[in-house]
Amino acid sequence: MSRHASRVTRHGSNRICVIEGDGIGHEVVPAAVEALRTVAPDLEFVPAEAGFECFEKRGVAIPEETWAAIDASDGILFGAISAPSEDVPGYEPVILTLRQRLRLYANLRPTVSPPLPDLRQGVDLLVVRENTEGLYVGREKSDGETAVAERVITRKASERIAHLAFTLARRRRRKVTIVHKANVLKETCGLFRETAFRVAEGFPDVEAGEMLVDAMAMWLAKAPERFDVVLTPNLFGDILSDEASVWGGGLGMAPSLNLGEGMALAEPVHGSAPDIAGEGVANPVAAILSGAMLLGIHLGREEEAKRIERAVWETLAAGYHTPDLPGEEEKVVNTERLGELVLARLEAGPWG
Amino acid sequence: MTLAERIIAAHAGRPVEPGEFVEVPVDFVLANDITAPLAIQAFRALGAKRVFDPARVALVPDHFTPSKDVKSAEQCRIMREFAREQRIAGYFEVGRGGIEHVLLPEAGLVLPGEIAVGADSHTCTYGALSAFATGMGSTDIAYALAKGKTWLRVPKTIRVELRGEPPPWVMGKDVVLHLIGEVGVSGANWCALEFGGDLEGIPLDDRLAIANMAVEAGATTGLFPPDEAVLEYIAGRARRPFTLLFPDPDAAYYEVIEIDLGELRPLVAQPHLPENVVPAEELGEVRIDQVVIGSCTGGRWRDLLVAAEILKGRKVHPEVRCLVIPGTQELHLRAVREGLAEVFLSAGAVLSTPTCGPCLGGHMGILAAGERAVSTTNRNFRGRMGHPESEVYLASPAVAAASAVLGRIASPEELMGRGKG
Numbered sequence A: 001m002s003r004h005a006s007r008v009t010r011h012g013s014n015r016i017c018v019i020e021g022d023g024i025g026h027e028v029v030p031a032a033v034e035a036l037r038t039v040a041p042d043l044e045f046v047p048a049e050a051g052f053e054c055f056e057k058r059g060v061a062i063p064e065e066t067w068a069a070i071d072a073s074d075g076i077l078f079g080a081i082s083a084p085s086e087d088v089p090g091y092e093p094v095i096l097t098l099r100q101r102l103r104l105y106a107n108l109r110p111t112v113s114p115p116l117p118d119l120r121q122g123v124d125l126l127v128v129r130e131n132t133e134g135l136y137v138g139r140e141k142s143d144g145e146t147a148v149a150e151r152v153i154t155r156k157a158s159e160r161i162a163h164l165a166f167t168l169a170r171r172r173r174r175k176v177t178i179v180h181k182a183n184v185l186k187e188t189c190g191l192f193r194e195t196a197f198r199v200a201e202g203f204p205d206v207e208a209g210e211m212l213v214d215a216m217a218m219w220l221a222k223a224p225e226r227f228d229v230v231l232t233p234n235l236f237g238d239i240l241s242d243e244a245s246v247w248g249g250g251l252g253m254a255p256s257l258n259l260g261e262g263m264a265l266a267e268p269v270h271g272s273a274p275d276i277a278g279e280g281v282a283n284p285v286a287a288i289l290s291g292a293m294l295l296g297i298h299l300g301r302e303e304e305a306k307r308i309e310r311a312v313w314e315t316l317a318a319g320y321h322t323p324d325l326p327g328e329e330e331k332v333v334n335t336e337r338l339g340e341l342v343l344a345r346l347e348a349g350p351w352g
Numbered sequence B: 001m002t003l004a005e006r007i008i009a010a011h012a013g014r015p016v017e018p019g020e021f022v023e024v025p026v027d028f029v030l031a032n033d034i035t036a037p038l039a040i041q042a043f044r045a046l047g048a049k050r051v052f053d054p055a056r057v058a059l060v061p062d063h064f065t066p067s068k069d070v071k072s073a074e075q076c077r078i079m080r081e082f083a084r085e086q087r088i089a090g091y092f093e094v095g096r097g098g099i100e101h102v103l104l105p106e107a108g109l110v111l112p113g114e115i116a117v118g119a120d121s122h123t124c125t126y127g128a129l130s131a132f133a134t135g136m137g138s139t140d141i142a143y144a145l146a147k148g149k150t151w152l153r154v155p156k157t158i159r160v161e162l163r164g165e166p167p168p169w170v171m172g173k174d175v176v177l178h179l180i181g182e183v184g185v186s187g188a189n190w191c192a193l194e195f196g197g198d199l200e201g202i203p204l205d206d207r208l209a210i211a212n213m214a215v216e217a218g219a220t221t222g223l224f225p226p227d228e229a230v231l232e233y234i235a236g237r238a239r240r241p242f243t244l245l246f247p248d249p250d251a252a253y254y255e256v257i258e259i260d261l262g263e264l265r266p267l268v269a270q271p272h273l274p275e276n277v278v279p280a281e282e283l284g285e286v287r288i289d290q291v292v293i294g295s296c297t298g299g300r301w302r303d304l305l306v307a308a309e310i311l312k313g314r315k316v317h318p319e320v321r322c323l324v325i326p327g328t329q330e331l332h333l334r335a336v337r338e339g340l341a342e343v344f345l346s347a348g349a350v351l352s353t354p355t356c357g358p359c360l361g362g363h364m365g366i367l368a369a370g371e372r373a374v375s376t377t378n379r380n381f382r383g384r385m386g387h388p389e390s391e392v393y394l395a396s397p398a399v400a401a402a403s404a405v406l407g408r409i410a411s412p413e414e415l416m417g418r419g420k421g
Helices: A026-037 A054-059 A062-073 A094-101 A157-169 A187-200 A213-222 A234-248 A283-297 A302-316 A335-348 B003-012 B036-045 B071-087 B098-108 B119-131 B138-147 B171-181 B205-217 B230-236 B301-311 B330-337 B340-347 B396-404 B414-416
Strands: A016-021 A046-049 A075-080 A105-113 A124-130 A140-141 A147-149 A174-181 A206-213 A229-231 A255-257 A264-266 B023-026 B030-033 B057-060 B117-120 B131-134 B151-153 B156-163 B193-195 B221-223 B253-258 B267-269 B277-279 B290-293 B319-323 B372-375 B391-395
Touching: A016 A026, A016 A062, A016 B253, A026 A075, A026 A283, A026 A302, A026 A335, A026 B414, A046 A062, A062 B138, A075 A094, A105 A157, A105 A234, A124 A157, A147 B030, A147 B267, A147 B396, A157 A174, A157 A229, A157 B267, A174 A187, A174 B253, A187 A206, A206 A213, A206 A302, A213 A234, A213 B205, A229 A234, A229 A255, A229 A264, A255 A283, A264 A283, A283 A302, A283 A335, A283 B023, A302 A335, A335 B230, B003 B023, B003 B117, B003 B131, B003 B156, B003 B193, B003 B221, B030 B098, B030 B277, B036 B071, B036 B138, B036 B330, B057 B098, B057 B330, B098 B119, B098 B205, B098 B330, B117 B119, B119 B131, B119 B221, B119 B230, B131 B205, B131 B221, B131 B414, B138 B151, B138 B414, B156 B171, B171 B253, B171 B267, B205 B221, B205 B230, B290 B301, B290 B396, B301 B330, B301 B340, B301 B396, B301 B414, B319 B340, B372 B396, B391 B396, B396 B414
Parallel strands: A016 A046, A016 A075, A075 A264, A124 A229, A174 A206, A174 A229, B030 B057, B030 B117, B117 B131, B156 B193, B156 B253, B193 B221, B290 B319, B290 B372, B372 B391
Antiparallel strands: A105 A124, A105 A255, A140 A147, A255 A264, B023 B151, B267 B277, B267 B391
């Protein structure tokens, strides 16, 4: 139970499997790799293929070598995947397959107010979303007139995600908000809520509160500063984390970490963005911060992860930004340049 | 501690005080086609076999290159063969390099917080990137090449407090000429100049010109603290990690000089010393024969850009030869790509491959007896650009370009007005 959120080392050094994926994944992931390499020179990077481009080229979305590379790694740095607009026979949804097969049970989505003009300051929250069950177990049926989806909540999965949320809260402001709809969904949400509060008893130093999901949606829009760790079942977290990301400067700024036992996959929330792919203007911040989450939360190397976050924040505070972000016209830079500017700060070490 | 003391202390591993002698490891060593052959000879005489670190050495053919005669070709050969033998990464062949002090910052080879020593007096240029950098003789450089260390006398520090913002046609060159005019060519002997205050309005290329001429006030080096402009310049270039060091707020300075940037005028240094500084507009009718826009002082991108802005749509005066020499191959190519080359050539200027050439009377624009030049270079000693009876006026690229058009020494404001177009 406590293996998560602690340092994993299968080899002398940490090995990271790098999957750029499709589209702008090829553009933003290199910036993240360079940032990780600079703060943690001992890391080993193993490139691997997966995604729709890979499927078109080789007829398989996740080739065997990629699974082998993952097996030999301590974590995955992932770019983005293109989903074909039509159903393509034989193409499996890559990220879902990885999440399932690697048992990545938690989805972590932080939102921090970035130093950008016209953005609300003071938000610093982390949505901890259960990622294996709830309405997403794929048990749906329909007779044409009535469609039914089963919502599965287990004590085991609820306990695991709650334990993670409270553990992570100890490294933050020690406050967990349990989100549910137990007033209506008495059994499923009831079990989630009850289990979470039981776990909370083991963390007397962490303040445990609760909020109905509809109220949560409102407060997240109204007073996002109130929240620290937000613990949710699968569907609620899916929705609320997107809502919260507005305070973080949008999709180009939103990192995530999918966490399992001894394995994690870091992934920017944005997609492969075929509309801007190849232009070199994608925002690499989400990918770089995802890399930092992999380093800090999964590999337990918090100092190094903080250095990356600080460098990103300082670069943005100095005004440099990709076209998706607000700011001065003359400080608009492309993907590569933003990466270079972050890297220069990392190479420079701390100011003063 | 001052910035110079901080950097030296970080290398010495203990606090230091002005006046004391310390042995320090060096982060970077450089020499050129004039000084390297001597250094190589001394290196052999030391019995040394390998340089201390081939990744931290640069050998740059730039002074008499492309080789102007057999003797200079032989000098280059000695250096080239040594570079190959020692597998020195920082050897930049003609056509792929440029003037050392423009080239090495551009190549990300000298970084903040470092100590760099070079067998060239204008090594102090790197102070603009917050490196403690100073010129030395070839034998000192031979020792540094072999051992990766050197000895230094910790200099006293003169703080130069810059205030306000320079007017449109006043450049870094004017700032440093003003300073040299104030303190004199030996006024900063055994001192480090530390620039501070309102640095935001001084572009990095201008800071490089300022640090470059610290030695013309006699200073060991001229240093700027690292800031956003430095980091932006280094981003994408740095070849290794570096450290940002800053002067203590309560550092003890030997002297503090304040310069009100807003009061500065476009200046020139009259023959035959860089300290003979007067505003260009006060000179009256001084006819000229040649203009040189280039060198490790005035051959960077902003220098070319400002010169092109003035020369655009104008012609070099019929009685003047104007030489434009971009500092590096990269800048030359950029000048071609961004249309500056056409501006210079249509104006009737010569556009040359990078070389130190005329600055030290080497080649590529030597003055005859009685001839007079305005030059963006750093020294106007008697005979520096040719005949002992020739004269060199030092100035910014803006003054040089305006003078090229008017055929006499002139302030750019005369052509362009006081505002910025």
